Amino acid sequence: MRKIIVLTAVLIAFPAMAQTSGGGDTGGGVVRAQKPVTGEQVYGAVCQACHMADAKGATGAGTIPALANNPRLAGAAYPIMIVTGGKGAMPGFVGTLSNAQMAEAVTYIRTHFGNNYAKPVTEGDVAKLAKPPSAGGH
């Protein structure tokens, strides 16, 4: 609960409008989710939904890859490409998260969970690899 209370004090993001008709069943109205800022906050508010709190991922019919102790994070370009552009079931986060938020998240993942790649990823690094999002859901 503590994390939730802390985040409430953080800036309010722009409201996300409901998906337009044809975008599938949706709840309607606007949602003003609190905007995570630090890498830890972005990880907890977004990445953790799939990769788990311990970053170990999970396996069912398919696998959500572990980020913990993951040598593929040694170079920053690979995680930046995936966070911005998505991979398989994972959506790209360009348009959902800012370049700064994505940079913070990638830096956080590369320096936690048994990963030790100290060089911070900058907003500029993300901007270089991020493609603009495509219009129109569904």
Add this chain to the structure above:
Amino acid sequence: MESGVRAPTRRQLLSAIAKVGGTAALYQAMTTLGHAAETQFHGPPNLQGARPGASVIVLGAGLAGMLAAFELTKAGYKVRILEFQNRAGGRNWSLRGGDTYTELGGATQKVAFSPGNYLNPGPWRIPHHHRTLLHYCKAFGVALEPFIQFNHSGWVHSSQAFDGKPVRFNAAAADFEGNIAELLAKSVNAKALDDTVTQEDRDKLLEALKGWGMLDNDYRYSASLKASGHRGFERPPGGGVNGAPIPSKDLYKLHDVLDPQVWTSMAFFMGHEMQTTMFQPVGGMDMIGKAFARQVEGLITYNAKVSKIAQDDKGVVVTYADTATGKVTDAKADWCVCTIPLGILGQMDLQVTDEMMAAIKAVPYSGQVKIGLEMKRRFWEEDDYIYGGHSFTDQEIALISYPNNNMFKDGPAVLLGAFAREMGAYRLAGMTPEQRIEVALAQGSVLHPKSYRQEFASGASVAWSRVPWTLGCCARWNEDTRKEHYQTLVGMDRRIVLAGEHASYVGCWMEGALLSSIDAITRLHKRALEA
């Protein structure tokens, strides 16, 4: 009826048109006859004459897979289905008291709802124009009841308007319309529209604004019986001495009603898929999956985790492991209908073209979160006079939706305490089930401060990004991926064809899964007869 010319029934006429002109002509005719514009469903596929001994393996016992198995069996194919779970239905699913659900990451919930109560984690409402689904519900004996989609008495809550307090939908909507009407009338009367609207139409427009927008004779939206007739009264009409109604006085300010929560809540009901009438199965959404499963009884192998789909000129070989015993088996068939969600399919060893593999890997999934909360009594009905329908909030839970059945009953009932999406869903999905319930109670209490925590009995949540057998809720296409990959994805890859909501333009709906399935097996059958 031995003599005379009998007028053909509409069905006979349409069937004749289809024979002569094909389905395009049929569709044109049906549209002209005024009853097909809402759907691409033209009736069940009616496939016939499979080659003797021809076989099909179907991957996934969701609605798309089971419909394919049902129709292909009727056509004469030997069909079997492989299913990862130990139950049929796929995302068509209900959780009830006594059920246990373990999500990815290992968190296990034991659902404690009272008998008869349920949460529909996936689909929960059916538009009246989803004719394929409605057809098979009727054919398979699924009882449907109204889903109360539009309730004028629900709450609308914005953290940034109305001092953060929930307001009634009818009051917010009336004041939005009244304020807009007043502004437009002002523009007309200030001659701002003289260049673009004729005098005759300006008069008609003013009349409309007065009537639709509840304006007074001075074209002002003000506290009046007229406005109260839409938004509610301070003292409603009654009988006897104090029968006379008193209009509500404190109309909401323009600034408040322009908060996007108001118009998006109103606009929500304008979308074709959200228009009434909507339906739900009596007793829980999984009544549909169970009814489909009865039609394909004996064809399903459960606990089968597919790892490889190979094919050559002669047939298809699917490699799967029994998740209970670990035993690996090769299953052979002439053809394959694959309904496995793309995020999982893309991780398998597939003998398909590079283009098909790229298409499978190109489509991300959404990750909605639903939370069911059992309350000891129906305080929304008893205290707030809300019978079914939704309340909207800009908090992460996005809405509260009230049960559409058993109204006025005493005893516990389950409401939908969250239908979170996007950022709200990511945050809720990342929590433990206990944390999700706590957030749902805290945020729901903003709309029902007196009773929400007090009446709470138990809860259950499903975060679709952590559902072991889908890795997400629905396929999310965009304009670029549709253009680049859609036709490849739905095309036959030699002996394999994909089906499911992801292979449709009715994404995220059961209807899309069924329409996709019918299209896929129709093409498969044609190919099989040509082979």
